[in-house]
Amino acid sequence: MSDKARIMAHIVPYYPDKERSWDAARALIDAGVAYLEVQFPYSDPSADGPVIEAACSSVLRNGFRSRDGFEFVREITRYSPVPVYIMTYAGMVFAPGVESFVAAVKAAGATGLIVPDLPVDYDEGVYAAGAAHELDIVPVVVSGSPVNRLDATRARKPSSVYAALRRGITGAQTAIDQETLEFLRSISSWGVRVYGGFGIRTPEQVAAVAEHVDAVVVGTAFVSTITCAVETGSSVYDAVRSFAASLVNCTE
Amino acid sequence: MPELYNDYFGEFGGRYVAEVLRPALDELESAFKNSMREPAFAAEFDEIASTFVGRPTPLLHASNASRALGGAQIYIKLEGLANTGAHKINNAVGQALLARQMGKTRIIAETGAGQHGVATAAVCAKLGLNCRIYMGEIDIARQRPNVFWMELFGAEVVPVTTGARTLKDAVNEALRDWAASFPDTHYIIGSALGPSPYPDMVREFQSVIGRETVMQTTQRGLDVVALIACVGGGSNAIGFFYPYLDLPSPALIGVEAGGTGTETGLHAARMTGEGRPGIVHGYKSLFLVDDDGQVEDTHSISAGLDYPGIGPQLASLGATHRVEFTRATDRESLDALRFFARNEGVVFALESAHAAAEAIKRAPNYPAETAIIVNMSGRGDKDLFITARALEPERWREFLLSEVSGIEHDLSRADAALAAAEENR
Ligand SMILES: Cc1ncc(COP(=O)(O)O)c(C=O)c1O
Numbered sequence: 001m002s003d004k005a006r007i008m009a010h011i012v013p014y015y016p017d018k019e020r021s022w023d024a025a026r027a028l029i030d031a032g033v034a035y036l037e038v039q040f041p042y043s044d045p046s047a048d049g050p051v052i053e054a055a056c057s058s059v060l061r062n063g064f065r066s067r068d069g070f071e072f073v074r075e076i077t078r079y080s081p082v083p084v085y086i087m088t089y090a091g092m093v094f095a096p097g098v099e100s101f102v103a104a105v106k107a108a109g110a111t112g113l114i115v116p117d118l119p120v121d122y123d124e125g126v127y128a129a130g131a132a133h134e135l136d137i138v139p140v141v142v143s144g145s146p147v148n149r150l151d152a153t154r155a156r157k158p159s160s161v162y163a164a165l166r167r168g169i170t171g172a173q174t175a176i177d178q179e180t181l182e183f184l185r186s187i188s189s190w191g192v193r194v195y196g197g198f199g200i201r202t203p204e205q206v207a208a209v210a211e212h213v214d215a216v217v218v219g220t221a222f223v224s225t226i227t228c229a230v231e232t233g234s235s236v237y238d239a240v241r242s243f244a245a246s247l248v249n250c251t252e
Numbered sequence: 253m254p255e256l257y258n259d260y261f262g263e264f265g266g267r268y269v270a271e272v273l274r275p276a277l278d279e280l281e282s283a284f285k286n287s288m289r290e291p292a293f294a295a296e297f298d299e300i301a302s303t304f305v306g307r308p309t310p311l312l313h314a315s316n317a318s319r320a321l322g323g324a325q326i327y328i329k330l331e332g333l334a335n336t337g338a339h340k341i342n343n344a345v346g347q348a349l350l351a352r353q354m355g356k357t358r359i360i361a362e363t364g365a366g367q368h369g370v371a372t373a374a375v376c377a378k379l380g381l382n383c384r385i386y387m388g389e390i391d392i393a394r395q396r397p398n399v400f401w402m403e404l405f406g407a408e409v410v411p412v413t414t415g416a417r418t419l420k421d422a423v424n425e426a427l428r429d430w431a432a433s434f435p436d437t438h439y440i441i442g443s444a445l446g447p448s449p450y451p452d453m454v455r456e457f458q459s460v461i462g463r464e465t466v467m468q469t470t471q472r473g474l475d476v477v478a479l480i481a482c483v484g485g486g487s488n489a490i491g492f493f494y495p496y497l498d499l500p501s502p503a504l505i506g507v508e509a510g511g512t513g514t515e516t517g518l519h520a521a522r523m524t525g526e527g528r529p530g531i532v533h534g535y536k537s538l539f540l541v542d543d544d545g546q547v548e549d550t551h552s553i554s555a556g557l558d559y560p561g562i563g564p565q566l567a568s569l570g571a572t573h574r575v576e577f578t579r580a581t582d583r584e585s586l587d588a589l590r591f592f593a594r595n596e597g598v599v600f601a602l603e604s605a606h607a608a609a610e611a612i613k614r615a616p617n618y619p620a621e622t623a624i625i626v627n628m629s630g631r632g633d634k635d636l637f638i639t640a641r642a643l644e645p646e647r648w649r650e651f652l653l654s655e656v657s658g659i660e661h662d663l664s665r666a667d668a669a670l671a672a673a674e675e676n677r
Contacts, residue, residue: 044415046270046423046534119270149271
């Protein structure tokens with residue numbers, strides 16, 4: 001293991017536009033993130049915080065379609081071997097048929113799919129479709145979830161688990177306390193890769209979580225970085241790259 | 253006996269929510285099942301229904317209207333006479349009592365037109381619960397009078413600035429709040445939709461409409477051939493139809509918003525062609541979504557009918573043809589509103605006027621000794637600003653202008669008094 005932190009960087013395709021979202025993706029890869037999580041914008045993202053929600057809304061206003069998202073992912077996977085996870089909501093996965101959506105995820109070269117509102121017992125067959133297409137379907141669990149929910153998730157035998165470090169929605173600041181770390185340890189004991197995040201935005205937070213997970217998920221902070229670069233008229237590539245580097249190198 | 257808790261209705265329903273909300277819904281499911289078995293809970297509901305809501309609501313024989321149309325006798329279930337002006341209060345009362353039983357001290361709700369928000373705020377005032385209402389920024393601008401009532405009842409009305417800034421976005425915002433707050437907070441959804449157990453629970457609380465209708469029509473020995481209700485999310489319709497679902501008759505007719513046309517964005521009709529299966533707001537049903545699953549724009553003159561989805565039980569009853577769906581346009585609804593006002597001295601809410609429009613179309617097809625029951629889910633007072641603007645734009649404009657100048661006069665006098673007081677010090 002290197003002493004660099006493994007980051008799963010969240011990105012919204014076409015935010016703020018096609019070209020600069022591609023710049024952001026390259027910047028993340030060039031800075032050495034371990035994974036990309038590409039969120040397909042959805043009209044009713046009830047688990048997103050205001051920053052990601054606003055980014056997704058603006059992309060939708062510009063006419064985003066699912067096929068644009070798949071094309072974006074295909075370009076990334078051609079450019080780099082960094083594994084890509086697609087994240088979106090049940091409405092978008094269900095619309096073309098779960099099986100077709102999963103096939104398209106696979107065809108785009110993605111490694112896996114995260115759909116927070118398809119819980120393991122209302123999954124619409126996404127886990128079976130994932131198995132058929134050798135795609136990693138990643139359940140989302142939450143710190144503080146009751147034991148019966150964690151058991152139900154574990155029974156699905158996922159290879160990766162997305163661990164939300166607190167209740168609520170993305171965006172707000174998260175405190176990394178003893179309870180959080182115990183939660184991460186208990187999920188890791190399942191023998192799965194754990195991607196942990198929610199409200200992570202500083203190198204200090206990354207450093208506190210990194211050793212307990214396979215990768216630290218950072219979302220809102222990257223979207224904010226892009227928004228800020230756009231507003232100040234500076235380079236999205238440079239802003240994203242230097243912020244990503246500060247997180248990746250936080251353990252040095 | 254129909255089931256209290258179904259989760260799915262045919263292929264529709266379910267609980268498609270992120271894990272973070274799961275404990276809240278699991279807890280709600282068991283609280284709901286337990287309370288509905290407790291006679292004490294039913295007694296509490298009945299007590300507040302009679303003394304605070306004003307139940308039972310009357311069943312009016314619309315004899316003049318029936319004579320004018322020829323054909324079946326039209327009866328109107330006057331739900332609009334309930335406190336706060338619509339059936340929404342039945343559900344708000346039921347859920348607020350349940351919340352209190354669960355030890356919750358804070359209530360959140362979404363509202364579009366404001367009717368559900370007003371009902372919820374009123375019940376919270378009565379039961380002493382903290383209340384926060386999420387309402388789209390655009391709806392706040394369109395429905396200021398209802399915002400005024402909610403605040404008068406002590407609720408905090410929070411403008412929603414995300415997405416389309418309307419009802420569906422208010423639902424998302426309420427869900428976001430609940431994801432962090434459920435240990436002390438209950439979310440009162442305003443229609444028979446959302447993740448389970450909401451569709452079952454809201455139907456149970458609204459079925460008081462149907463039970464009274466059975467009693468009132470039986471007492472009068474009516475030969476009921478059809479029940480007609482408007483359908484937004486579907487709560488007044490499912491509550492009204494409920495006791496009849498397992499019977500072969502009467503005909504059960506749901507009327508959706510035909511708006512101003514059949515193109516996308518001009519209506520909110522999901523059950524007569526345009527709706528597609530989808531998953532939105534935690535449940536599977538028919539929605540106005542595009543082929544990527546993105547929710548489309550809707551329109552109706554009645555703010556309560558422009559939600560893009562329909563409750564899962566009604567979607568299923570449409571698929572099995574037990575409930576027949578049709579639509580009424582903005583124009584037809586306004587005409588129906590005027591017709592019943594003139595003939596019967598009752599003003600339908602614009603939502604309910606869609607059902608009234610269907611009664612006007614159908615009554616002549618039935619013999620005079622039969623009865624059609626229309627659910628007037630709300631009364632039209634709340635729509636004054638919309639109805640008057642649509643029916644008498646010139647005179648209404650004059651009135652509003654004179655109101656504005658009156659207010660300006662008051663304010664400038666107050667300013668002058670303040671300035672004078674300053675000077676005297
Ligand atoms: C008077 C009235 N009727 C009907 C509706 C539509 O809702 P539902 O279909 O749930 O009865 C509303 C919603 O605001 C309403 O205010």
